Amino acid sequence: MEPLKFNALLKSTIWGGEKIIPFKHLDVQQENVGESWEISGVPGNETVVANGEYAGKKLNELVHELKGKLVGEANYQRFGDEFPLLIKFIDARQDLSIQVHPTDEIAKRQGKERGKTEMWYLLPSDADATLLCGLKQQITPTQYAEMVENDTICDAISRYDVKEGDCFFLPAGRIHAIGTGCFLAEIQQTSDVTYRIYDFKRKDKDGNYRELHTKQAAECINYNVESNYRTEYTPEKNQGVSLVQCPYFNTAVYDLDEPMTIDYSELDSFVILIGLKGEGTITDNEGNVTTLRAGESILVPATTETLKVEGNVKFLETYV
Incomplete structure (x- = not known):
């Protein structure tokens, strides 16, 4: 699919x-x-x-x-x-x-x-x-x-x-x-x-x-006071960088300028990709080809096992 x-x-x-x-x-x-x-x-x-x-x-x-x-x-x-x-x-x-x-x-x-x-x-x-x-x-x-x-x-x-x-x-x-x-x-x-x-x-x-x-x-309202509410993370090229993990969603950011295959074979969830910058081509394990560019959001079905992403593209990945 x-x-x-x-x-x-x-x-x-x-x-x-x-x-x-x-x-x-x-x-x-x-x-x-x-x-x-x-x-x-x-x-x-x-x-x-x-x-x-x-x-x-x-x-x-x-x-x-x-x-x-x-x-x-x-x-x-x-x-x-x-x-x-x-x-x-x-x-x-x-x-x-x-x-x-x-x-x-x-x-x-x-x-x-x-x-x-x-x-x-x-x-x-x-x-x-x-x-x-x-x-x-x-x-x-x-x-x-x-x-x-x-x-x-x-x-x-x-x-x-x-x-x-x-x-x-x-x-x-x-x-x-x-x-x-x-x-x-x-x-x-x-x-x-x-x-x-x-x-x-x-x-x-x-x-x-x-x-x-x-x-x-x-x-x-949660009346607890924390010193910093900003999520601190270190950007990295060509790998997923985790931003949030909670009971409702897990989210990572990817900033790619070389091909990468993402393995979802062990994941029992849909995946959403949210285009932030640039444009890429996404090929799943069944050979379906989809483009992803800034401003687009894609729903990847739970049956998908792998995605190969090619191009110069930055996106959020989120799933439950």
Whole structure:
């Protein structure tokens, strides 16, 4: 079974910029595209297969049809017909709201399907781009609520200057916000549960303040303080460099300028490749040939045993 590409869902937002369409080499007219949902099984926002014998099918339809052959036997037992990861590109022309996501346990307690753990990998961003991630001082839930009310909550959160190649892991409970000028790839659990803590007193196009979820968020925040929330790693050419390993996804970055064969014969999972830079040719063990270039995301079925990658290409690899 050949690797699959999908028709991305482009979403215009009040904070969206102009980086995503050229990055993806698309010939479309759409303004303020804040997000491109690359591979999604979120109900109501499922991506559709763009190539091959399954073209036109929604992702979760395909999971239902192919089961473990597509996602891996253990993953199918764990997640059923819903694809477990959501892949996005995000372009922030303005600050996004300060948010937190619940753990699976808290989400179920609050009547939601599951929580959300995610990660960010920075693409070429503005020179002055920053983001917020994690508490930098000890505060209590009571102090948190007071700081939201008196507009000082940002004072308690670590701010980072960011550049291409930076990586941040955001386990459920870690307070965060994407800042102005950030352009990034996001890998997350299939979940759209977001609690908006603070939105800088901004109003929407109709003059209304956006809804905040201060009370629900208070239950979700991890109040532990760490010295560094940035994922530290050493870039290497022509090998996979691990970025994140967690119960929901494992992610590595590859920066190749010589051919490499990646062995998945012992892996009981689908693999997603997210193009960051350049262009390459991917040949699987069945002889199927696929191109991967910056701005493209490819779903490799669990039945695939090896991939030979050729070209000058940089990409993220993620699987469950």
